[in-house]
Amino acid sequence: MEPDVRHQRRSRRALAGVLAALFAAILAYKVLNAGRLEQTAVFYVGIPAVIAITIALTARPRSATGLVMATITVGLALAGPLLGEGIVCLVFAAPVFYASGLFFGLLIDWGRRHRGIQLIVFPLLLLTVTEGASQATSLPREHEVTAIRPAGAADVGRALARPPVFAPFGSTFLRLGFPRPLSARGEGLQVGAVREITFTPRRSLGIGATPEPRSMTLRVTQSAPGRVVFQVVRDTTLARWLELREAEFAWTRAQVRVTLRYRRTFDPAWYFGPLQRHAAGEAAAYLAATFTR
DSSP: OOHHHHHHHHHHHHHHHHHHHHHHHHHHHHHHHHTTOTTSHHHHTHHHHHHHHHHHHHTOOSOHHHHHHHHHHHHHHHHHHHHOOOHHHHHHHHHHHHHHHHHHHHHHHHHHHSTTTHHHHHHHHHHHHTTTSSGGGOOOOEEEEEEEEEOTTOOHHHHHHSOOOOOOOOOTTGGGTOOOEEEEEOOOOSTTOEEEEEEEEEOOOSTTOOOEEEEEEEEEEEEETTEEEEEEEEESSSTTTEEEEEEEEEEOSSEEEEEEEEEEOOSOHHHHHHHHHHHHHHHHHHHHHHTOO
């Protein structure tokens, strides 16, 4: 067979494999979304596995790894306009998709040369994919972060009792697309006092999508000289990404300490755990700066 003919056949087979893998990935997305598993490792690790297996079965490329990575790139590019994802969601999801796709691609390529290796790897892989699918397969989810800042000449108690004036984010990480507080209503630090905070609207990449308003309601549950705890009672701002529970402020003449308590809602923990912890830490530092200006 002529080399050009073989090349054309491989190209057509590769294209067919990519299309089949994208279709399988979208189908898996719909099934997992309907089953409310879109925040688990079944989604973030399982979909790259579906792509890799589909490519291996349909395209039969010389190297599955490159074709898997290319398919994931196309899939992520389509996720915004077709599935209505926001840019920040795609930015944070991309590394775990690529890492999982690279693992599965290398596994398939290696398995062709080393028969029987799958018997060792796939049981471990199954444990990784099922993380978060049930309570039994979930790692600890309750976390807290603390930021400390010198109080300077600020009257922290008085600043907390009044609606704050929010500044733009100084953190490069938060400026990637996290919702920023714009205004707040409510005052007082007595137990039961309520704060209503309005954030920048959510903007998705969906075709014809309109901005969605976001806000958060907090209530004072504990109050003492130099310490106040706000409980989150309603949240349309961060609820898609993590579950913020409490914000505790403790201050002296010298410093203010802000502690955020939250529940991690995404798996796998090895990826989203550090990511959410870093974001929460940056948010705590932002709040500490807001009330010490």
